[in-house]
Amino acid sequence: MIMLFIFCMVLGMAQCAYGIDLKEEAVDGSNLSVVSAHASWEAEGQWYRACVVTLNNLGPQDMSHVKLSFFYDHQPFQHTGTDPFSLQSVNDGQNYWTTYVSDWVLPIKAGEKRSVKIGFNFSDGLGNEVDPPQSFIINDQEDSPVEDTIPPSVPQNLEAQNIKPYSFLLAWSPSTDNVGVVGYNVHYHPVSQEDSVLHISTALTSIKIEGLEPEETYSCRVSAFDKAGNQSGLSERLSVITSQEGVTPEVTGRKALPYVDALSYPTPDALAMVGLSGVTGLFTGFVVARDKKACWGGYSFVYDSNTHMEESADATKSNYLRQFFDEHPDSIISIGGAAGLPMASIKGITPDELCNLYEGILENYGIKALDFDYEGGFLADTSALMLHTQATRKLLANRPTTRIIYTLPVDGSPGLQGFNYYGESFLTLLAEEAIFPNAVQCMLMEFGAGSSNNLFEASVVALEGAHAHMKKAFGHKWNDQEIWQHLGACPMFGKNNNGKVFTLENQKDLNAFCRQKGMLLMSGWSIDRDAKSMEGIDGHQPYDFSKEVAQFSLT
Numbered sequence: 001m002i003m004l005f006i007f008c009m010v011l012g013m014a015q016c017a018y019g020i021d022l023k024e025e026a027v028d029g030s031n032l033s034v035v036s037a038h039a040s041w042e043a044e045g046q047w048y049r050a051c052v053v054t055l056n057n058l059g060p061q062d063m064s065h066v067k068l069s070f071f072y073d074h075q076p077f078q079h080t081g082t083d084p085f086s087l088q089s090v091n092d093g094q095n096y097w098t099t100y101v102s103d104w105v106l107p108i109k110a111g112e113k114r115s116v117k118i119g120f121n122f123s124d125g126l127g128n129e130v131d132p133p134q135s136f137i138i139n140d141q142e143d144s145p146v147e148d149t150i151p152p153s154v155p156q157n158l159e160a161q162n163i164k165p166y167s168f169l170l171a172w173s174p175s176t177d178n179v180g181v182v183g184y185n186v187h188y189h190p191v192s193q194e195d196s197v198l199h200i201s202t203a204l205t206s207i208k209i210e211g212l213e214p215e216e217t218y219s220c221r222v223s224a225f226d227k228a229g230n231q232s233g234l235s236e237r238l239s240v241i242t243s244q245e246g247v248t249p250e251v252t253g254r255k256a257l258p259y260v261d262a263l264s265y266p267t268p269d270a271l272a273m274v275g276l277s278g279v280t281g282l283f284t285g286f287v288v289a290r291d292k293k294a295c296w297g298g299y300s301f302v303y304d305s306n307t308h309m310e311e312s313a314d315a316t317k318s319n320y321l322r323q324f325f326d327e328h329p330d331s332i333i334s335i336g337g338a339a340g341l342p343m344a345s346i347k348g349i350t351p352d353e354l355c356n357l358y359e360g361i362l363e364n365y366g367i368k369a370l371d372f373d374y375e376g377g378f379l380a381d382t383s384a385l386m387l388h389t390q391a392t393r394k395l396l397a398n399r400p401t402t403r404i405i406y407t408l409p410v411d412g413s414p415g416l417q418g419f420n421y422y423g424e425s426f427l428t429l430l431a432e433e434a435i436f437p438n439a440v441q442c443m444l445m446e447f448g449a450g451s452s453n454n455l456f457e458a459s460v461v462a463l464e465g466a467h468a469h470m471k472k473a474f475g476h477k478w479n480d481q482e483i484w485q486h487l488g489a490c491p492m493f494g495k496n497n498n499g500k501v502f503t504l505e506n507q508k509d510l511n512a513f514c515r516q517k518g519m520l521l522m523s524g525w526s527i528d529r530d531a532k533s534m535e536g537i538d539g540h541q542p543y544d545f546s547k548e549v550a551q552f553s554l555t
Contacts, residue, residue, distance in 0.1 A: 034058040034182045035108075036229055037068075039132040042117065046125045050079055051132045054115045055101075057108040058182070058229050061201075066101035066108065069137040074120050074130070081105045081116030110201040111185065151232045152177035152224035155184060155205075158238040160220075165245045165434040166476070167210035174205050175224035175232055182227055188220045191239065214245040214434070245434050254515075256553035257332065258524040258546050259283040259490070262321060263297040266305040268528045270324040270331075277530075277546035280553050281331035283371055283407075283523060284324075287315045287361065288340025292349060294357045296320055298340045316360030325365040332405065333361055334371040341378060344388035354391035359398065369403035369438070379408070379422035389433040396435070403438040405521075406430075407490060410442040410466050412458030413450035418465025427473035436477055439521045441488035442466050444510075445496050456506040459491060460513060481518055488521030489514050493529055493545040495536035503537065507548045514552065522552035 035057050042050040057063050068082065071094040076085045083100040090096065101116060108114045120127070152175040161169040170188075175181045186207055189197045200207060212218065218240045224232040256279045260268050263286070270282055288298045295313040296302045302313040302320050311320040315333065325331060336342040343349065343357050358370060378384065395402060408423040419427065419442075430437065444459040451458040470483045478486065489510060491502050507524075514522060524530075527546045534540040 034225075034227060034229075035063065035138055037136040037138060039136070041132055044128050045122075046127045047122055049120055049122070049127045051076075051118045051120060052115050053118060053133075053136070054113055055108055055138075056113045056229070057110055058225055061203075062107045062109045064107040065139065066106065067098065067139050068101060068116075069096065069098040069140075070133040070135055071096050072120075072133045074122060076118045076120055079117040079119040081114075082118060085118075111199060148179050148226065148228035148230060150178045151230035152181045152226050154233045155222040155224055155235045158220060158222060158235055160238065160240040161206075163240065163243050164432050165214035165243050166212050167208055167432060168212070168240055168242065169206055169208050170220055170222075170238075170240075171206035172222050172235065177224070177226045177230075179226055179228070181224050183225055185223050185225065185231070186220065187222070187234070188218050191217045191219050210432075212242050214242055217241050243434065254520050254522070254553045255330075256280045256522050256549045256551075257283050258527040258530070258549050259285055259334070260527050261285060263299075263302065264528055267303075268531075269306055270321060271327065273527050273531060273543075273546070274328060277527060277543040278550035279527070279546055280550070281328045282324075282527065283332050283334045284321060285334035285371075285373065286337035286340055287333055287335045287343075288337065289343045289346045292346055292353065294335070294343050294361055316357060316364050318364070322365070325367055329365075329367055330369075331367065332369045332371045332403075333365065333367060334373050334407070335361075336373040336375070336378065338373075338375055342372065342374065342384070342388070344384040344391070345378060345381060349387070351387060351390035351394060354387060355394040355398070358391060358395045362399065362402065368401065369405060371405040371407055371441070373407040374426065375407075375409050375443070379420075379426060385426055385429060389429060389435055392435055393433060404435065405439045405441060405488070406437050407441040407443060407488075407523075409446075410444065410462040411448050411451065412444070412455075412460075412462035412465075413448040414461060416448055416450065416465075417461045418467075418469045424469045424473070427469060431473040431477070436474065437486065439486055439488040440466070440470060441490050441521060441523060443490050443525075445490075445492035445502075445525065446498055447496075447500070451500075453500055454506070455491065455496075455500055455502040456509040456513075459489065459506070459510055463487065463489065463513075463517075484517040485520050487517075487519050488523060489519065490523040490525060492525045494534040494540070501536040504540075504544055504548060507545055511548065511552045522549050524549050 035055055037053060037055050039051050039053045042052050073094055076097055078084045081102050083102060085097050085099045088096045088098050105114050105116060155172045155175050157173040159171050161171055170186060183201055183203045186200050187197050188209055220238045220240060221234040223234050258279055260270055260273065260282045262268060262284045274282060287294050287296055290298045294315045296315055299313040301310050303310050304320060312318045343354055392404060408419055410419055411417060442462060444462055447458045466487060467483055474483060491510060493502060495501050524545060530545045531542050
């Protein structure tokens with residue numbers, strides 16, 4: 001048997017991993033697939049023989065492409081599991097042949113063996129007197145056989161990190177070897193299912209194990225392997241209990257809650273606006289970071305032109321808009337927005353401190369819900385987003401009936417529909433952290449140049465795309481109908497900044513579409529704009545859009 005060890009570089013794109021050590025990012029270009037290839041004759045024969053070539057992918061990566069080459073005097077021909085052969089060159093009297101392994105044989109998964117057959121004719125009748133091919137080259141990579149029978153040391157110090165309901169990071173100390181450790185095989189299973197051991201491989205000293213069940217105990221062991229395929233013994237067993245699944249507050253009837261820019265001047269009369277429009281309440285924005293505080297607009301003080309009083313802007317103790325929230329406790333304070341930074345961006349803040357700010361706002365105003373309007377560069381701040389999820393899990397543990405809403409940008413351009421890359425990644429993070437929001441609201445505004453000029457049509461494209469992204473993140477928790485129930489719509493009334501106009505007819509059509517899909521939240525930017533004359537809308541009367549939004553909540 002002739003052994004050849006091939007190192008096939010597996011190139012990967014760096015992936016975004018919120019709040020996790022870089023060693024978890026297994027797809028980083030450093031991983032190798034270690035493949036042994038050996039050939040043997042299937043049977044004796046003077047004039048014809050079939051050669052069986054077995055490819056053993058020792059891992060840690062699957063192989064989806066195999067180019068097989070070798071030197072041999074006699075002409076091969078296609079038998080089983082290969083494409084036709086082509087003669088590439090002649091070197092020292094030997095012909096150099098190349099073929100590709102057929103797609104139906106692939107992929108060769110890490111730890112798996114696959115065989116192909118190659119036929120040879122021997123015109124000299126000496127088939128029984130020759131050896132099979134002595135050297136193989138796979139994917140244009142060649143290495144000398146490794147004469148090594150010493151296995152690596154057993155991996156030590158297994159540790160579980162970043163434990164979540166559906167995943168955890170398993171890490172260990174590196175093994176040693178006389179030649180060099182190439183990778184690790186990880187074996188895990190629920191302790192209640194000893195016969196259901198799963199296997200994954202990695203070149204790193206950690207790997208993310210996912211697809212798990214909440215509050216389940218998993219048994220984990222790790223072995224190391226070297227270039228020669230020598231396997232170490234199994235590590236000591238580590239038991240890991242996944243965390244509890246988050247609680248999703250109950251979804252109730254349809255809500256009509258447009259935004260109000262609470263920091264605009266003159267100060268919006270929120271009480272009057274609700275009364276004149278008939279909406280069920282308001283999203284009030286925005287509370288943002290100031291030092292280590294949560295402050296209206298990021299100010300120290302805020303002046304209320306309705307009461308002619310200057311109030312503290314600290315939303316954990318301010319009296320600003322106090323009367324409005326007393327009379328409309330189902331209204332929602334929005335954190336973030338386009339102009340300010342959320343408190344999760346505060347340098348040095350801890351999850352406990354951030355949770356205290358969230359709880360302080362809820363307690364101060366006697367409200368039951370928070371909206372996190374995350375957009376712009378903040379959505380790319382992975383460490384801040386991870387900090388936010390940690391604080392939110394603490395908040396929900398302390399106040400399980402708190403309603404959590406996220407407002408994220410979407411696009412209505414075909415091919416770009418739904419959330420952007422950062423929004424989609426954030427949804428994945430929420431699902432991994434078992435944070436199941438009461439609603440994820442889509443900012444149906446400022447669509448790209450490829451979107452329809454009919455902003456209702458563009459909004460439908462955006463919402464359908466958002467539903468697909470939500471299904472990808474939360475499909476293990478909610479069915480299609482439940483995903484629609486957890487989506488919200490927030491168009492920009494009238495003329496958008498890009499010049500496109502969202503009309504009153506668009507709002508009526510959007511109401512009908514969202515009702516038909518079973519959506520439960522309709523918003524809009526913004527009621528204070530709607531209270532004035534609106535550019536681009538002929539015959540607009542105060543609160544026309546908000547009154548139409550209010551119709552969404554009516555049966």
